[in-house]
Amino acid sequence: MDESPKVHGSIFFLLKKYINAKFAAGTWDNLIKLSGATGEYELTHNYPLHEIGSIVAAASQLTGISPHEIQERFGQYLVPDLFKLYGEFLRPEWKTFDVLMFTESVMHGAVRRLNSTANPPVLNVTKVNSKLLIIDYYSQRKMSALAIGIIKGIAKHFGESKLINVKPISDPDAERVQIRVEFF
Numbered sequence: 344m345d346e347s348p349k350v351h352g353s354i355f356f357l358l359k360k361y362i363n364a365k366f367a368a369g370t371w372d373n374l375i376k377l378s379g380a381t382g383e384y385e386l387t388h389n390y391p392l393h394e395i396g397s398i399v400a401a402a403s404q405l406t407g408i409s410p411h412e413i414q415e416r417f418g419q420y421l422v423p424d425l426f427k428l429y430g431e432f433l434r435p436e437w438k439t440f441d442v443l444m445f446t447e448s449v450m451h452g453a454v455r456r457l458n459s460t461a462n463p464p465v466l467n468v469t470k471v472n473s474k475l476l477i478i479d480y481y482s483q484r485k486m487s488a489l490a491i492g493i494i495k496g497i498a499k500h501f502g503e504s505k506l507i508n509v510k511p512i513s514d515p516d517a518e519r520v521q522i523r524v525e526f527f
């Protein structure tokens with residue numbers, strides 16, 4: 344069996360949606376040409392990690408925006424769609440703090456149960472106190488910048504952007520990254 348890391352088709356699908364929404368017409372096709380990626384992604388499959396890496400690298404070359412920043416902006420952008428897809432697992436009373444507390448057990452858990460081709464990263468969330476979470480991200484895909492974007496996107500969804508401060512407190516390019524989320 345091929346054990347090289349894969350990324351789910353839904354993420355590629357949403358990346359295409361993001362590029363089409365935020366960049367000039369034709370940018371996605373250009374990125375596919377530049378990156379050598381196949382450009383054909385189905386929602387029920389997964390695809391090699393290097394394809395998403397090379398699309399993001401091409402987007403960075405084209406726009407001058409760093410790969411981290413692109414991942415982060417994309418992470419923010421995809422939250423409303425993630426919530427549409429998996430919103431039934433969110434409790435109505437939850438806000439940013441609770442969603443983050445329960446992402447691993449409830450949201451990523453649901454994704455793993457319902458979608459055998461998806462394999463979300465492991466997030467070990469520690470509640471230090473009612474104002475501070477430490478999220479331990481662990482994934483061979485090394486996409487902690489996307490994680491930071493998703494956290495910011497969740498805060499935006501709840502109108503709490505100004506109430507949180509999110510930052511990696513260890514090497515953001517590693518497989519294991521500690522992310523500090525402080526609430527004011």
Ligand code: HEM
Binds near residue numbers: 450487
């Ligand atoms: C709250 C609702 C959430 C849903 C429904 C959700 C769902 C998903 C799905 C379907 C994937 C694709 C997995 C694959 O490629 O096989 C994924 C990947 C990912 N998720 Fe989540 N997620 C949620 C929240 C979060 C949060 C809060 C974070 C960060 C703290 C996060 C971080 C990531 C990252 C970084 C990836 C990319 C793959 C990787 O790094 O290994 N997600 N998520």
